[in-house]
Amino acid sequence: MSPVPGTAVPGALGVAAIGYAFMGRAHSQAWRNVAAHFDVPAVEQRVLVGRDAARVAETAARHGWAETATDWREVIGRDDVHIVDVCAPGWLHAEIAVAALEAGKHVLVEKPLANSLAECEAMVAAARAARARGVQSMVGFNYRRVPALAYARRLIADGRIGTVRQVRASYLQDWLASEDAPMTWRLRKETAGSGALGDIASHTIDQVQFLLGDTVTEVSGRLHTFVARRTGPHGVEDVTVDDAAWATLLLAGGAVASVEVSRVALGRKNSLRIEVYGSEGALAFDLERLNELEFLDAVGPAAEQGLRRIIVTEPEHPYLGAWWPQGHIIGWEHTFTHQIRDFLAAIREGTAPSPSFEEGLQVQRVLTAVEESAAKSTAVQL
Template sequence: MTTSPAPSDPRPLGVAMIGYAFMGKAHSNAWRNVASFFDVPAFEQKVLVGRDAGKVAQAAARYGWAGSATDWRSVITRDDIDIVDICAPGWMHAEIAIAALEAGKHVLVEKPLANTIAEAEAMSAAAAAAAAKGVQSMIGFNYRRVPALALARELIAEGRLGTVRHVRAAYLQDWLADAGAPMSWRLRKETAGSGALGDIASHAIDQVQFLTGETVTEVTGTLRTFVADRPGPKGLEQVTVDDAAWATLGMTGNVSASVEASRVATGQKNSLGIEVYGSLGSLTFDLENLNELNFLDASLPVREQGFRRILVNEPEHPHMDAWWPQGHIIGWEHTFTHQIRDFLAAVSAGEAPTPSFEEGLRVQRVLAAIEESASNRSTITRVDRMAFATEGT
């Protein structure tokens, strides 16, 4: 097993990234820029890994990686690699992450943690074993690093909303609204695990728990596939995952929540809308206006009440002191830069980064419970006891 450089070792941390498509590009942008704005440990973008030698070499050159490779197994055993960033499809997460952790590499993996509870449990166990040896791991729920949402969590924790009663979260996209949109790995259960549920509802579920500090204990879920077949290379192929998902969540702290996710919401491009309602106030947020948080203080006289817009752009706001002067807004891509910064800081300090694989497993259990509830048309209680494998279902 290889280990990261000791604090006194001048060698920069070596980073390998597996996957170079959409998420690979977003993560590469963060790795390339994080040191320009934040004080982070020295690191080098060593190698980008993908299946097509020609395409991954081109991507590596474009995204700032020193080299490329097609065999992730050989890469994670290299002595010059200390961090493995996994941006590959979900069906590959467990095998790569577990192997990397066992090889002594710090691991960052995209959400959702895995395609099944069995895989997620194995990953969480591997992370716990690695942590005992000083090897860190983190799941990439990047919306925790949206400054406005981080501020919302602070306000809730400070009691500015009083007792939180209920939360609404809706993540809506429309890239599959056209029935002629082509088949892809994201529409096959064996590769994606689930559809809108795992892809984007996982973000909404994580936010509901992250913002409130409470845990989902029961779910009632519904899944729908509106377009049953999509054009593939050999003709129409059956879609085996959901296009949209709905769930009502019961939580600790007597909090109730509703979650909705759709990839066929015509006209909605990437809207993650969140509403939090408490006894003393409320918060609303939409990802398409990610620099803004709307806050209502119900402790004011009624004639003065109303939602007020907070432009989350001040140096006092979470993550913002490294960026531009006030009023100069940041974008979606900055959430990944914040994520890499926090991950590197944790690795350097020898501290556990957050969200952990265990937190990713908790979300995975909620996803599985929603699937089970939708299948059985029932309410699933004791989500924390969800521990069955879902392969082949």
């Protein structure tokens, strides 16, 4: 059952979310709704944490949190908090996650895992130590929970497209296309770590490895900043991260993937597109058509071949048995509910959820290799 804010549910897992903006709201919606659709352990939205007391209180009231706080350090020490959901900016991930794990709390961290390899490695060490004590951790690459992409992974694993040869993955947005777009923390390297690379290339790189069940072994990359200076609250500032990134990835299994990401691609609001080409077929997905998957079976007669559209809304498709009758579509926000469902199932079963912090570290290694390759104009081995 879903708890009523302010009431206690015996045996429920208390959740604290750190961060109340975009990702905080997306995660809040998932925590509030997951038990209404999935068989999961009972949870209570105990406390929402943010630095601005007034704004965090407003968000908490809207999204079902029982109370608020402004100091995450006090919250993770509470006996009634069992899960810490880190939705804060990337430069805070390592400090919060490590402290929460050491306090014996299960931890979910939004992607990317952190802003640097050193921070990610510290988080992995803490996660491994905590796992030995039965404390679970996971990084939030929510697109793994798109039913169409989860189904695509199943088709690839079942050999339906044969040996994967190449992948094309792009993630294009346009919210920074205008030179008048204001300066934010996302455009400063000391707070964001990187630009489009860490923000959205992390998703594409995770998807390439997730869909293929494979690991990147070599990277060639390029970064570019199209608008070098922007105006913010403190006047005109230098933009110290990339606006766009490109990479060619070689995977251990022999496949080659091309990745392109941008936050200045006019007309593309949130366009994640993935194409996978194998020896016996192909798959294609576009986030702007989240409930659809294109599939080519090249085993049949050539005269009958072609990409066909699969409407991924059947109860047999991943996650969809919990939702509406077949043919009724779901949306972007459902991916976070699926993510929480899987995390809670892992906690109940005592199994390590995926993507683990180790998987998040692997993505960070690829991101770092893209930066290194771009700086040196040479391929980088992982």
